[in-house]
Amino acid sequence: AHLWRGVIREYAERLPMLAGAPVVTLQEGGTPLIPCEGLSELTGANVLVKFEGLNPTASFKDRGMTTAMSMAKKHGAKAVICASTGNTSASAAAYATKAGMTCAVLVPDGKISMGKLSQAVAHGATLIQVEGNFDDCLTVARKLAEAYPVELVNSVNPARIEGQKTAAFEVVDALGDAPDIHILPVGNAGNITAYWRGYTEYASVTTGVAGVELPAVATRTPQMWGYQAAGSAPIVLGHPVDDPETIATAIRIGNPASWAQAEAARDESGGHIDSVTDEEILEGHRVLSSTEGIFVEPGSAASIAGLLKAHRAGIVPRDATIVCTVTGHGLKDPQWALRTADGGDVTPVRVPVDAFSVAVALGLDG
Ligand code: F0G
Known part of the structure:
Protein backbone atom coordinates (compact mmCIF):
# COMPACT_ATOMS: atom_id res chain seq x y z
CA ALA A 1 0.00 0.00 0.00
CA HIS A 2 1.22 3.51 -0.73
CA LEU A 3 0.78 5.79 2.24
CA TRP A 4 1.08 9.52 1.52
CA ARG A 5 4.20 10.71 3.36
CA GLY A 6 3.68 14.49 3.46
CA VAL A 7 4.98 17.03 0.96
CA ILE A 8 8.64 17.05 2.03
CA ARG A 9 9.10 13.31 1.49
CA GLU A 10 6.82 13.13 -1.57
CA TYR A 11 8.72 15.91 -3.36
CA ALA A 12 12.12 15.57 -1.63
CA GLU A 13 14.14 15.77 -4.84
CA ARG A 14 12.54 19.13 -5.70
CA LEU A 15 13.07 20.67 -2.26
CA PRO A 16 16.86 21.12 -2.07
CA MET A 17 16.50 23.60 0.79
CA LEU A 18 15.16 20.80 2.98
CA ALA A 19 17.91 18.28 2.22
CA GLY A 20 19.25 16.91 5.49
CA ALA A 21 16.71 18.71 7.67
CA PRO A 22 14.69 16.74 10.24
CA VAL A 23 11.17 16.28 8.88
CA VAL A 24 8.35 17.75 10.93
CA THR A 25 5.15 16.56 9.27
CA LEU A 26 1.48 15.83 9.83
CA GLN A 27 1.34 14.11 6.41
CA GLU A 28 -0.03 17.27 4.77
CA GLY A 29 -0.70 17.59 1.03
CA GLY A 30 -2.12 14.95 -1.25
CA THR A 31 -5.38 16.86 -1.31
CA PRO A 32 -8.09 15.98 -3.82
CA LEU A 33 -8.52 17.74 -7.16
CA ILE A 34 -12.27 17.55 -7.54
CA PRO A 35 -14.00 17.80 -10.96
CA CYS A 36 -16.91 20.23 -10.64
CA GLU A 37 -19.69 19.39 -13.07
CA GLY A 38 -22.00 22.18 -11.92
CA LEU A 39 -19.40 24.93 -12.22
CA SER A 40 -18.25 23.50 -15.54
CA GLU A 41 -21.76 23.59 -16.96
CA LEU A 42 -22.29 27.10 -15.64
CA THR A 43 -19.08 28.52 -17.12
CA GLY A 44 -18.52 26.37 -20.20
CA ALA A 45 -15.05 25.46 -18.96
CA ASN A 46 -13.65 22.30 -17.40
CA VAL A 47 -13.50 23.38 -13.75
CA LEU A 48 -11.74 21.47 -10.97
CA VAL A 49 -11.31 22.46 -7.35
CA LYS A 50 -8.11 21.82 -5.38
CA PHE A 51 -9.56 21.37 -1.91
CA GLU A 52 -6.84 22.56 0.45
CA GLY A 53 -9.24 22.57 3.39
CA LEU A 54 -8.53 18.84 3.62
CA ASN A 55 -5.04 19.37 4.99
CA PRO A 56 -4.37 18.34 8.64
CA THR A 57 -5.23 21.75 10.13
CA ALA A 58 -7.82 22.40 7.41
CA SER A 59 -5.96 24.95 5.32
CA PHE A 60 -3.18 25.15 2.72
CA ASN A 157 10.21 32.85 5.49
CA PRO A 158 11.53 31.31 2.23
CA ALA A 159 10.81 27.77 3.44
CA ARG A 160 7.09 28.57 3.44
CA ILE A 161 6.96 29.29 -0.29
CA GLU A 162 9.09 26.20 -1.00
CA GLY A 163 6.57 23.97 0.75
CA GLN A 164 3.53 25.63 -0.77
CA LYS A 165 4.82 25.21 -4.33
CA THR A 166 4.06 21.48 -3.99
CA ALA A 167 0.36 22.19 -4.54
CA ALA A 168 1.14 23.12 -8.15
CA PHE A 169 3.14 19.89 -8.52
CA GLU A 170 0.13 17.90 -7.33
CA VAL A 171 -2.16 19.60 -9.84
CA VAL A 172 0.16 18.74 -12.73
CA ASP A 173 0.68 15.20 -11.42
CA ALA A 174 -3.10 14.73 -11.34
CA LEU A 175 -3.91 16.32 -14.73
CA GLY A 176 -0.84 15.16 -16.66
CA ASP A 177 0.02 18.77 -17.52
CA ALA A 178 -0.63 22.27 -16.24
CA PRO A 179 -4.20 23.62 -16.52
CA ASP A 180 -4.94 26.59 -18.80
CA ILE A 181 -5.85 28.82 -15.89
CA HIS A 182 -5.26 28.63 -12.15
CA ILE A 183 -7.46 30.77 -9.90
CA LEU A 184 -6.80 31.53 -6.25
CA PRO A 185 -7.55 34.02 -3.49
CA VAL A 186 -4.85 36.60 -2.73
CA GLY A 187 -4.18 37.98 0.75
CA ASN A 188 -0.55 38.32 1.80
CA ALA A 189 0.24 36.96 -1.71
CA GLY A 190 2.49 34.09 -0.61
CA ASN A 191 0.36 31.39 -2.17
CA ILE A 192 0.10 32.85 -5.68
CA THR A 193 3.89 33.28 -5.50
CA ALA A 194 4.33 29.65 -4.45
CA TYR A 195 2.02 28.19 -7.13
CA TRP A 196 3.76 30.19 -9.82
CA ARG A 197 7.13 28.92 -8.65
CA GLY A 198 5.82 25.34 -8.64
CA TYR A 199 4.35 25.63 -12.13
CA THR A 200 7.45 27.28 -13.62
CA GLU A 201 9.79 24.76 -12.01
CA TYR A 202 7.70 21.85 -13.27
CA ALA A 203 7.72 23.27 -16.81
CA SER A 204 11.51 23.54 -17.08
CA VAL A 205 14.64 21.55 -16.42
CA THR A 206 15.64 22.40 -12.84
CA THR A 207 18.39 21.55 -10.41
CA GLY A 208 17.26 19.32 -7.57
CA VAL A 209 18.91 17.93 -4.45
CA ALA A 210 22.70 17.43 -4.74
CA GLY A 211 22.79 19.24 -8.08
CA VAL A 212 20.83 16.53 -9.86
CA GLU A 213 19.22 17.77 -13.08
CA LEU A 214 15.47 17.18 -13.09
CA PRO A 215 13.53 16.99 -16.36
CA ALA A 216 10.47 19.10 -17.07
CA VAL A 217 7.21 17.43 -16.02
CA ALA A 218 4.78 19.90 -17.64
CA THR A 219 4.88 21.30 -21.17
CA ARG A 220 3.45 24.68 -20.18
CA THR A 221 2.40 26.98 -17.36
CA PRO A 222 -1.10 28.29 -16.62
CA GLN A 223 -2.38 31.84 -16.52
CA MET A 224 -2.54 32.89 -12.86
CA TRP A 225 -5.79 34.63 -11.92
CA GLY A 226 -5.78 36.07 -8.40
CA TYR A 227 -8.71 37.61 -6.50
CA GLN A 228 -8.57 40.00 -3.57
CA ALA A 229 -11.57 41.10 -1.51
CA ALA A 230 -12.79 44.48 -2.77
CA GLY A 231 -12.29 46.16 0.62
CA SER A 232 -8.78 44.75 0.86
CA ALA A 233 -7.48 45.00 -2.68
CA PRO A 234 -4.13 46.85 -2.57
CA ILE A 235 -2.68 45.10 -5.62
CA VAL A 236 -5.75 45.91 -7.71
CA LEU A 237 -5.78 49.53 -6.52
CA GLY A 238 -2.01 49.92 -6.83
CA HIS A 239 -1.51 51.24 -3.30
CA PRO A 240 -1.67 49.87 0.28
CA VAL A 241 -5.05 49.92 2.03
CA ASP A 242 -4.80 51.36 5.57
CA ASP A 243 -8.05 49.94 6.90
CA PRO A 244 -8.71 46.72 5.02
CA GLU A 245 -12.26 45.41 5.38
CA THR A 246 -14.05 42.25 4.25
CA ILE A 247 -16.10 39.47 5.76
CA ALA A 248 -13.41 37.14 4.37
CA THR A 249 -11.18 37.75 7.38
CA ALA A 250 -8.48 35.37 6.09
CA ILE A 251 -7.63 37.84 3.32
CA ARG A 252 -8.26 41.08 5.21
CA ILE A 253 -4.80 42.40 4.36
CA GLY A 254 -3.86 45.90 3.18
CA ASN A 255 -0.16 45.61 2.39
CA PRO A 256 0.83 42.12 1.19
CA ALA A 257 4.38 40.99 1.95
CA SER A 258 4.75 39.24 -1.43
CA TRP A 259 3.18 42.06 -3.46
CA ALA A 260 5.97 42.26 -6.07
CA GLN A 261 6.12 38.46 -6.50
CA ALA A 262 2.33 38.34 -7.00
CA GLU A 263 2.59 40.96 -9.74
CA ALA A 264 5.41 38.99 -11.33
CA ALA A 265 3.28 35.82 -11.28
CA ARG A 266 0.41 37.76 -12.85
CA ASP A 267 2.52 39.36 -15.56
CA GLU A 268 4.80 36.44 -16.44
CA SER A 269 1.79 34.11 -16.71
CA GLY A 270 -0.34 36.53 -18.72
CA GLY A 271 -3.00 36.47 -16.00
CA HIS A 272 -4.71 39.11 -13.88
CA ILE A 273 -5.39 40.10 -10.29
CA ASP A 274 -8.86 41.49 -9.72
CA SER A 275 -11.22 42.02 -6.79
CA VAL A 276 -14.55 40.52 -5.73
CA THR A 277 -17.07 42.13 -3.38
CA ASP A 278 -18.24 40.49 -0.17
CA GLU A 279 -21.58 39.80 -1.89
CA GLU A 280 -19.77 38.03 -4.72
CA ILE A 281 -17.69 36.06 -2.20
CA LEU A 282 -20.84 34.90 -0.41
CA GLU A 283 -22.39 33.98 -3.75
CA GLY A 284 -19.30 31.92 -4.62
CA HIS A 285 -19.53 30.28 -1.20
CA ARG A 286 -23.21 29.40 -1.76
CA VAL A 287 -22.73 28.13 -5.31
CA LEU A 288 -19.82 25.91 -4.30
CA SER A 289 -21.56 24.36 -1.30
CA SER A 290 -24.93 23.96 -2.98
CA THR A 291 -23.83 22.69 -6.40
CA GLU A 292 -20.58 20.82 -5.67
CA GLY A 293 -20.83 19.62 -2.06
CA ILE A 294 -17.65 21.47 -1.13
CA PHE A 295 -17.72 23.60 2.04
CA VAL A 296 -15.12 26.35 2.33
CA GLU A 297 -14.47 29.46 4.36
CA PRO A 298 -15.30 32.87 2.79
CA GLY A 299 -11.66 33.70 1.99
CA SER A 300 -11.47 30.55 -0.12
CA ALA A 301 -14.70 31.35 -1.91
CA ALA A 302 -12.94 34.38 -3.45
CA SER A 303 -11.55 32.07 -6.13
CA ILE A 304 -15.02 30.77 -7.04
CA ALA A 305 -16.38 34.34 -6.93
CA GLY A 306 -13.57 35.31 -9.29
CA LEU A 307 -14.46 32.51 -11.69
CA LEU A 308 -18.12 33.58 -11.70
CA LYS A 309 -17.19 37.24 -12.19
CA ALA A 310 -14.88 36.35 -15.08
CA HIS A 311 -17.63 34.23 -16.62
CA ARG A 312 -20.08 37.14 -16.43
CA ALA A 313 -17.45 39.36 -18.06
CA GLY A 314 -17.20 36.82 -20.89
CA ILE A 315 -13.49 36.14 -20.37
CA VAL A 316 -13.63 32.45 -19.43
CA PRO A 317 -12.42 30.57 -22.52
CA ARG A 318 -14.73 27.78 -23.63
CA ASP A 319 -13.52 24.29 -22.64
CA ALA A 320 -10.44 25.68 -20.87
CA THR A 321 -9.19 23.56 -18.00
CA ILE A 322 -9.43 25.74 -14.91
CA VAL A 323 -8.25 24.81 -11.43
CA CYS A 324 -9.59 26.85 -8.51
CA THR A 325 -7.75 26.50 -5.23
CA VAL A 326 -10.04 26.68 -2.23
CA THR A 327 -7.68 27.39 0.63
CA GLY A 328 -9.52 26.60 3.87
CA HIS A 329 -12.34 24.42 5.16
CA GLY A 330 -15.84 25.79 5.76
CA LEU A 331 -15.85 24.60 9.37
CA LYS A 332 -13.17 27.21 10.14
CA ASP A 333 -15.80 29.92 9.92
CA PRO A 334 -19.20 28.23 9.52
CA GLN A 335 -21.55 31.10 10.35
CA TRP A 336 -21.89 32.32 6.74
CA ALA A 337 -23.86 29.30 5.62
CA LEU A 338 -26.53 30.17 8.18
CA ARG A 339 -27.47 33.32 6.35
CA THR A 340 -30.04 33.39 3.58
CA ALA A 341 -29.32 35.00 0.21
CA ASP A 342 -31.17 38.15 1.32
CA GLY A 343 -29.20 38.43 4.56
CA GLY A 344 -31.69 36.81 6.95
CA ASP A 345 -31.01 34.00 9.42
CA VAL A 346 -31.60 30.35 8.58
CA THR A 347 -33.71 28.74 11.31
CA PRO A 348 -34.69 25.07 11.45
CA VAL A 349 -38.36 24.06 11.37
CA ARG A 350 -39.44 22.90 14.84
CA VAL A 351 -41.76 19.92 15.20
CA PRO A 352 -43.06 17.74 18.05
CA VAL A 353 -41.65 14.21 18.48
CA ASP A 354 -43.75 12.32 15.92
CA ALA A 355 -43.20 11.05 12.40
CA PHE A 356 -46.42 12.56 11.02
CA SER A 357 -45.35 16.10 11.98
CA VAL A 358 -41.99 15.53 10.33
CA ALA A 359 -43.72 14.20 7.19
CA VAL A 360 -45.92 17.31 7.07
CA ALA A 361 -42.88 19.56 7.58
CA LEU A 362 -41.16 17.76 4.71
CA GLY A 363 -44.19 18.13 2.45
CA LEU A 364 -44.54 14.36 2.21
CA ASP A 365 -48.10 14.47 3.51
CA GLY A 366 -51.00 16.80 2.86
N1 F0G B 1 -7.20 31.80 1.94
C1 F0G B 1 -7.11 31.55 3.25
C2 F0G B 1 -8.12 30.64 3.85
C3 F0G B 1 -6.09 32.14 4.03
O1 F0G B 1 -6.02 31.89 5.32
C4 F0G B 1 -5.18 33.01 3.39
C5 F0G B 1 -4.12 33.67 4.15
C6 F0G B 1 -5.32 33.22 2.00
C7 F0G B 1 -6.34 32.60 1.32
C8 F0G B 1 -4.42 34.11 1.25
O2 F0G B 1 -3.19 33.48 1.01
O3 F0G B 1 -1.76 35.19 2.06
O4 F0G B 1 -0.80 33.44 0.60
O5 F0G B 1 -2.18 35.27 -0.36
N2 F0G B 1 -4.05 33.62 5.41
C9 F0G B 1 -2.92 34.15 6.21
C10 F0G B 1 -3.05 33.73 7.66
C11 F0G B 1 -2.67 35.58 6.00
O6 F0G B 1 -2.54 34.43 8.54
O7 F0G B 1 -3.64 32.70 7.93
P1 F0G B 1 -1.90 34.40 0.80
Missing part, protein backbone atom coordinates in the same frame (compact mmCIF):
# COMPACT_ATOMS: atom_id res chain seq x y z
CA LYS A 61 -0.82 26.64 5.31
CA ASP A 62 0.28 23.14 6.36
CA ARG A 63 2.29 22.72 3.14
CA GLY A 64 4.49 25.66 4.09
CA MET A 65 4.47 24.94 7.80
CA THR A 66 5.99 21.46 7.45
CA THR A 67 8.93 23.04 5.60
CA ALA A 68 9.22 26.15 7.81
CA MET A 69 9.07 24.09 11.00
CA SER A 70 11.54 21.53 9.68
CA MET A 71 14.00 24.34 8.88
CA ALA A 72 13.40 25.89 12.31
CA LYS A 73 14.22 22.55 13.90
CA LYS A 74 17.35 22.27 11.78
CA HIS A 75 18.41 25.73 12.99
CA GLY A 76 17.90 24.59 16.58
CA ALA A 77 15.03 27.00 17.20
CA LYS A 78 13.04 26.47 20.39
CA ALA A 79 10.29 28.95 19.61
CA VAL A 80 8.45 30.21 16.55
CA ILE A 81 6.33 33.29 16.00
CA CYS A 82 3.85 34.40 13.35
CA ALA A 83 1.34 37.09 12.54
CA SER A 84 -1.93 35.68 11.32
CA THR A 85 -5.49 36.23 10.22
CA GLY A 86 -6.07 32.77 11.72
CA ASN A 87 -4.99 29.89 9.51
CA THR A 88 -1.25 30.45 9.79
CA SER A 89 -1.57 30.54 13.57
CA ALA A 90 -3.59 27.31 13.63
CA SER A 91 -1.04 25.58 11.44
CA ALA A 92 2.01 27.01 13.23
CA ALA A 93 0.58 25.95 16.59
CA ALA A 94 -0.04 22.38 15.41
CA TYR A 95 3.37 21.95 13.76
CA ALA A 96 5.19 23.57 16.71
CA THR A 97 3.52 21.01 18.96
CA LYS A 98 4.65 18.23 16.66
CA ALA A 99 8.19 19.67 16.66
CA GLY A 100 8.32 20.12 20.43
CA MET A 101 8.63 23.90 20.15
CA THR A 102 6.70 26.75 21.65
CA CYS A 103 4.65 29.02 19.42
CA ALA A 104 3.49 32.59 19.79
CA VAL A 105 0.88 34.04 17.46
CA LEU A 106 -0.01 37.67 16.89
CA VAL A 107 -3.56 38.12 15.72
CA PRO A 108 -5.45 41.28 14.76
CA ASP A 109 -8.02 42.85 17.03
CA GLY A 110 -11.25 40.82 16.68
CA LYS A 111 -12.12 39.58 13.18
CA ILE A 112 -10.58 36.15 13.66
CA SER A 113 -12.81 33.15 13.19
CA MET A 114 -13.59 31.03 16.24
CA GLY A 115 -12.49 27.82 14.56
CA LYS A 116 -9.01 29.12 13.86
CA LEU A 117 -8.62 30.73 17.27
CA SER A 118 -9.63 27.52 19.03
CA GLN A 119 -7.11 25.50 17.03
CA ALA A 120 -4.24 27.76 18.10
CA VAL A 121 -5.38 27.58 21.73
CA ALA A 122 -5.91 23.81 21.61
CA HIS A 123 -2.35 23.30 20.43
CA GLY A 124 -1.00 25.42 23.25
CA ALA A 125 0.13 28.51 21.36
CA THR A 126 0.54 31.75 23.24
CA LEU A 127 -2.05 34.02 21.74
CA ILE A 128 -1.42 37.76 21.62
CA GLN A 129 -4.11 40.05 20.29
CA VAL A 130 -2.47 43.14 18.82
CA GLU A 131 -4.44 46.39 18.74
CA GLY A 132 -4.11 46.72 14.99
CA ASN A 133 -4.70 44.82 11.76
CA PHE A 134 -2.80 41.92 10.17
CA ASP A 135 -0.26 44.22 8.53
CA ASP A 136 0.57 45.72 11.94
CA CYS A 137 0.91 42.20 13.39
CA LEU A 138 3.36 41.21 10.67
CA THR A 139 5.47 44.33 11.21
CA VAL A 140 5.70 43.55 14.93
CA ALA A 141 6.41 39.83 14.33
CA ARG A 142 9.26 40.67 11.95
CA LYS A 143 10.83 43.02 14.51
CA LEU A 144 10.56 40.40 17.25
CA ALA A 145 12.21 37.74 15.09
CA GLU A 146 15.09 40.13 14.40
CA ALA A 147 15.66 41.01 18.04
CA TYR A 148 14.88 37.76 19.88
CA PRO A 149 15.69 34.05 19.44
CA VAL A 150 12.39 33.14 17.78
CA GLU A 151 11.95 31.96 14.18
CA LEU A 152 9.41 33.76 12.01
CA VAL A 153 7.13 31.32 10.15
CA ASN A 154 5.12 33.75 8.03
CA SER A 155 5.39 33.41 4.27
CA VAL A 156 8.28 35.90 4.21
